[in-house]
Amino acid sequence: MREVAFRKVSQVMTPSPLVFSATDTVSEFLGYIRQPGLFEALVMFRNRIGVVTARDTLDVMHPERTLLGKVARRISPLGKEATVLDAVDLMFSNRVRTIPVAEDGRIVGAVSSIGVVEALMGSPAFQELTCGDVMRLPIASVKEDDQVSTVRVIMREYDVGDLPVVNYEGELKGVVTARDMALRLLQPEESMTQGDFDGESVRAWGIPVGDLMDANPLTARAEDPIVDLFRSFKRLRKETCMVVGPTGLLNIVTPMEMIAPLTLFRFKERIHVYILGLPETGNFLDVMTIQDKIYRALGRGIAFRDDIREVVVDVKRRKRNGTRVLYQVKANVYSSTKPLTLTAHGWYLAEVFDELCRMLDRALSRSKKRGLRPRDRRETRLARRETLGERRKT
Numbered sequence: 001m002r003e004v005a006f007r008k009v010s011q012v013m014t015p016s017p018l019v020f021s022a023t024d025t026v027s028e029f030l031g032y033i034r035q036p037g038l039f040e041a042l043v044m045f046r047n048r049i050g051v052v053t054a055r056d057t058l059d060v061m062h063p064e065r066t067l068l069g070k071v072a073r074r075i076s077p078l079g080k081e082a083t084v085l086d087a088v089d090l091m092f093s094n095r096v097r098t099i100p101v102a103e104d105g106r107i108v109g110a111v112s113s114i115g116v117v118e119a120l121m122g123s124p125a126f127q128e129l130t131c132g133d134v135m136r137l138p139i140a141s142v143k144e145d146d147q148v149s150t151v152r153v154i155m156r157e158y159d160v161g162d163l164p165v166v167n168y169e170g171e172l173k174g175v176v177t178a179r180d181m182a183l184r185l186l187q188p189e190e191s192m193t194q195g196d197f198d199g200e201s202v203r204a205w206g207i208p209v210g211d212l213m214d215a216n217p218l219t220a221r222a223e224d225p226i227v228d229l230f231r232s233f234k235r236l237r238k239e240t241c242m243v244v245g246p247t248g249l250l251n252i253v254t255p256m257e258m259i260a261p262l263t264l265f266r267f268k269e270r271i272h273v274y275i276l277g278l279p280e281t282g283n284f285l286d287v288m289t290i291q292d293k294i295y296r297a298l299g300r301g302i303a304f305r306d307d308i309r310e311v312v313v314d315v316k317r318r319k320r321n322g323t324r325v326l327y328q329v330k331a332n333v334y335s336s337t338k339p340l341t342l343t344a345h346g347w348y349l350a351e352v353f354d355e356l357c358r359m360l361d362r363a364l365s366r367s368k369k370r371g372l373r374p375r376d377r378r379e380t381r382l383a384r385r386e387t388l389g390e391r392r393k394t
Contacts (some may be wrong), residue, residue, distance in 0.1 A: 001125045004116070005262045007133055007323045009087050010080040012119045013101050013109035019044050021054070022069030027062050028188060029068055036237040039161070039179055041096045042110060043072040049107060050074045051096045055161050055178035058152045063186045078111070084119065086260050087111040095159045097256060113255040116241075117230055120259070131229060131243045132222030132297070134258055135251035141166045144210035148185065151176055155214060158365060162240045165213045166248050170248055174213035175240055184212055201312075204323040217242050222251075226258055238298035247350060260296045271298060271308055277315035279349070290353055294331075297357040313356075318345070327352050331360065 004012075024047045029041055029052055043050040050072035060066045077100040078086055087099045091113060100344040109143060120126040139158045141276035142151055143167055151163060161178040185204045218241045220229050229241055233255070273291045294311060311333050318326045326345065329352045333340040342359045346352040 001123045001262060002122060002265060004119050004126075005083065005088075005265050007084050007119065008080065009078055009082050009099075009111050010109070011083055012115050012271070013080075013111045013117055014115060014383060015109045017042055017100075017107070017110040019107050022046070022050070022067060024068050026063040026066045026071065026186070029056070030063060030182060033179060034183060035058060037239070039239070040096060042098065042107060043068050044071075044075070044107065044236070045069060048074050049077050049100045049102060051094070051098055053161065053178070054182045055159065055181050055213050057186060058156055060186060060194065061337040066171055075249065076112060077107070079103065084116055085262055087257050087282065088116060091193060091256065092263065094114065111325070112151055114261045116262070117188040117255050119264075120216050121227060127225065127227050127260075129226050129258075129261065131220050131224050131226055131241070131253050132291075133253075134260060135243045136257055136361075137223065137249065137295075137354050138162075138252050139166055139251065139358075139362070141170075142209050143168065144226065145208045147206050148176075148181060148209055148212055149205040152205065153182065155181075158362070162252065162254070164217075164242055164252070165209055166250070170250075172219070172242055172244075173210070174215045175217040175242060176209055176213040177240060180212060195268045205224070219243070220253070226253070229253060230255070230339050243289060246386065249354070251354075253382060261292075263298075264292065264295050267313070269350060271295075271311065271314070273311045275313050275315070279315070279317075293353060293357050294360070297360040302325060305306070307337060308333055308338070315349070321347075329353060329356050331356055333360070333363075351352070 001180055004249065012023060015042040018032070019042045022043055030040055033039060033054060040051055040053045043052050051067050052072040056071045056073065057063070060071065073094060073096070075090065075094050075096065078090070079099060080103060085216055091097060099111045101105050101111060110267070110373060139160050140154050140163060141321050142163055145167055155161065155178050162316045163176055164172060165174040165176055167173055213283055218232060218236060218238050220241050220243050239254050243252045243253055246332040273294050275287045276289060277288070290313070294313070298308065311331060313329060313331045316327050316328045324347050327349050328343060328345050330341065330343045333342070340363055343358060344352045344359060346355065
């Protein structure tokens with residue numbers, strides 16, 4: 001995999017991709033992603049480049065009036081000499097699946113998570129990976145009778161594009177994605193009268209998730225090879241798979257999880273991860289497996305806290321209940337600023353470490369929101385005012 005990580009992006013990029021203008025409308029973007037397998041698009045501003053995703057459109061009231069320039073996220077493009085690892089870093093730091101490649105201010109290509117996985121398919125090390133090696137816990141799950149508006153809030157708050165749908169016993173019933181929500185609920189305004197639009201749009205976001213979800217989601221087992229899963233992605237034109245972990249918890253695998261192992265080549269040189277107090281007997285995770293889990297969690301958010309230098313994880317046994325042991329796992333994340341401390345508890349050590357990594361992912365995501373530069377905060381406020389202005393006009 002190392003050979004792919006340090007390959008030039010010019011060798012894996014898609015040349016001459018479709019590029020929208022910042023003055024194109026959200027409706028035009030939605031028409032584009034109606035094609036199977038499309039989730040994002042590049043957007044060209046006057047002096048900048050951006051990417052728009054389906055979840056960026058979930059707050060739009062009038063897709064035919066709203067310009068892509070108001071919803072697209074700005075992204076620094078890569079040059080053709082940059083590495084695949086550089087592209088993967090940008091994907092995780094911006095939470096997108098596509099990175100533009102530019103030359104002389106002009107977009108000449110795009111690197112996607114799908115394209116990186118295709119490059120990895122020939123790697124013997126990649127072929128040995130299983131779903132259990134790369135899967136992650138979802139940020140949250142929703143019930144079939146939850147309102148779609150609840151899903152929208154979660155997706156916008158945590159910048160995720162897919163959530164599992166479960167019943168009250170925790171059993172998987174389906175998957176809901178930002179793409180499906182955008183295509184189903186964002187309607188062109190001329191298809192209804194003004195009076196109908198205001199009422200129907202509100203009621204649409206109040207429908208139950210069960211009416212919108214994919215009731216036949218792609219599923220896999222933790223021991224299934226990810227190369228087989230990727231072939232299923234391409235055959236079925238899906239990019240989300242639900243995996244039942246060894247403790248019965250639902251996990252997610254997308255192409256983004258498949259490329260996450262590439263980030264280890266960079267982080268292992270910069271950040272030291274120490275595991276203390278790990279039980280030496282029993283059917284427990286080994287140190288290297290735990291370290292890789294933590295490195296992958298760091299990989300999804302290290303761009304928001306690039307001053308992290310060391311992570312020390314301490315495992316303690318708190319009490320017994322018959323043959324079971326309650327574990328406390330504390331992680332101290334050290335950086336040049338204030339250290340971060342996270343603690344997870346549970347009866348199953350593998351499950352506790354998964355929860356710890358999920359907490360780390362959330363903590364780094366919150367760092368992104370708090371770390372907005374003054375100019376970014378000003379642009380965010382202006383965008384909100386423009387959105388409110390549009391709503392008042394209607």
